[in-house]
Amino acid sequence: MPLLPTVAIVGRPNVGKSTLFNRLVGKKLALVDDQPGVTRDRRMGEASLVGLxxxxxxxxxxxxEDPDTLPGRMRRQTQAAVDEADVALFMVDARAGVVPLDEExxxxxRGSDTPIILVANKAEGRSGExxxxxxLALGFGDPVQLSAEHGEGVADLFEALLPIIGEWEAPDLGDDDSSPDAPLKLAIVGRPNAGKSTLINRFIGEDRLITGPEAGITRDSIAIDWIWTDRKQVPRRVRLIDTAGMRKRAKVQEKLEKLSVADALRAVDFAEVVVLLLDATLGLESQDLRIADKVLQxxxxxxxxxNKWDVAQDASSLFNGVKKALEDGLSQVKGVPLLTVSAETGRGLDQLLETAFETREAWSKRVPTGELNRWFERAIAATxxxxxxGKRIKMRYVTQVNTRPPSFVIFGTRVDQxxxxxxxxxxxxxxxELGFGAVPVRLMLRAPSNPFDRDKN
Known part of the structure; x- marks a missing residue:
């Protein structure tokens, strides 16, 4: 993962910041909608602009807004983004003109040490002149005129960025996703208000994600790169992915929430290990089992x-009840790790990360051919x-065709039966017997491709 200079996009709501973000990263990572305030947490992505x-x-x-309100907490996130950036793009809406909030x-x-580039979005046509x-009166010189939606003016943006970050040089760490040293892609999923953002903030030791009593604060799936030092004092890289809360489909009505849930499901596809966070004060619900089943599928x-184990009532009974319900509800995979944590106090978080790394190791495991064949012979002999x-099913041999998840093919005659x-x-x-634990294992059955290769016994 190369180290890169950082560009923050700031401005008042609904001026097109997320549209420009998506344009720069080349894909629709950020949710975009006509209503203001869609983006809440700060989202990062890798961009390339004419080779920059x-x-x-x-x-x-x-x-x-008041700092204690949700908009106020969102503003603190914006301020933090500008502080850590090498340059900030201050975006205004050319069609709407400069409004008092732009001036504020x-x-x-102007009081920041970060270089500022003024960007006038929606400047296509005469309506933005x-x-x-x-x-110009905002004091940042001539604005870069562009249309984030249509891609006009990006060459001018390149020319404005080049003098500031064009000479940046940093080593490429050269990650290989299959390497044990590659960052663990860890997604946190669950129902709204289970404490997902609070958990990530506790992991990294800062208020990186907006939290609060309001359900559904997180809308985008937010990825955060972080280094965790394990109990042996070994630094381990982690890419934490926070997701929007997933409610029952029947309760998801608004277009924006549907987009948020779809974004969370895409985050599951991107992840290697998924932590399903449950609220210990509410116990296990059918929606939790549906989310778990989706992850395994x-x-x-x-x-x-x-989560919230520090305030759980009748803890022993609760744990055993949840464990039994998981065994019954996730019959396709037995023994999924069940841990107790507190995002508020930090209890159990090191154990959670250790388990996640161990689970990824099993998920990525390739079994040596000799060990696989010996298991195959034992399994068939035992049962x-x-x-x-009255017709025998003859199973000839097995081979591992993939990892992440482990996938196997068994060849034989009449295996379709x-x-x-x-x-x-x-x-x-x-x-x-092969050390996969509770990770998903895929098994496919194949008959010989040669029509003359028949089992005559």
């Missing part, structure tokens, strides 16, 4: 954590495959 590579930060719209943001930015002239390694209709119960027996035996 940098890290870009999309921020929440800057609003003049300009006064704040007056707004561009008004922007996607082939991701799953860890379940009971031979059935003979439906193998009962699902026997497939479960083989998968459970693999998990138990």
């Amino acid at each position: 590579d940098f890290r870009v930060i999309d921020t929440a719209g800057y609003e003049d 943001i300009a006064r704040w930015l 007056q707004g561009v002239l008004e922007a 996607e082939g991701r390694a799953l860890v379940i954590a009971l 031979p495959p059935p003979a439906p209709g 193998l009962p699902a119960s026997y497939e479960r027996y083989l998968i459970n035996s693999m998990r138990r």
Whole structure:
């Protein structure tokens, strides 16, 4: 993962910051909608502009609100983004012209040590000409005129950024996702208000994500790169992914919430290990099992954590009840790790990360051919495959075709008639004897491709 200069995009709500962010990173990472205030946490992505590579930060719209309110907490995130950036793009809406909030943001930015580039968005056509002239009065020189939606003016943006970050040089760490030293991609999922953002803030030791009593604060899936020092004092790299809370489908009505849930599901696809965070004060609900099942169907390694354990009532009974419900509700995978944590106090977080790394190791494991063959022979000898209709099912050999998740193919004759119960027996035996634990294991059955290769016995 290369170290890159950082560019923050700031401005009042709904001027097009997320649209420019998506344009720069080349994909729709940030949610975009007509209503203001869609972005709440600051989101990062890697951008490239005419060969100029940098890290870009999309921020929440800057609003003049009490610091203890949700907009006030969003504003603190924007201020933190500017402080850590090498340059900030101050965006105004050329069609709407300069408004008092733009002037307030300009006064704040003039007191910052971060270089500022003024950007007039929505400047295509004659409707933005007056707004561009008004922007000159903000004191940051001639604005870069562009249309984030249509991609116009990006060459001018490149020319403005080049003198500031064009000479940046940093070593490329050259990550290989399959390497044990590669960052652990760890997604935190769960129902709204389970404490996902609070957990990540506790991990990294700063208020990086907005938290509060309001359910559904997080809308985008936010990735944060972080280094965790384990109990042996070994630094381990982690990419933490916070996601929007996932409610029952019937309760998801608003367009924006549907986009947020879809974004959370994409984050699961991106992750290696997924932590399903449960609220210990509410226990396990059917929605939690649906989320867990979705994670396993996607082939991701799953860890379940009971949060708010510091305030849980009748803890022993609660833990045993949740464990039994998981065994019944996730019958396809037995023994999914169940841990107790407190995002508020930090209890159990090191154990959670250790378990996540161990789970990724099992999820990425490739079994040596000799060990795989010996297991195969033992499994068939211990419980031979059935003979439906009196005809034998002959299983010839097995091979591992993939990892992450571990995937195997068994070749033989009449394997299409193998009962699902026997497939479960083989998968459970693999998990138990080959060290896969509770990670998803995929098993495919194939008959010989040669039509003359028949079992004559």
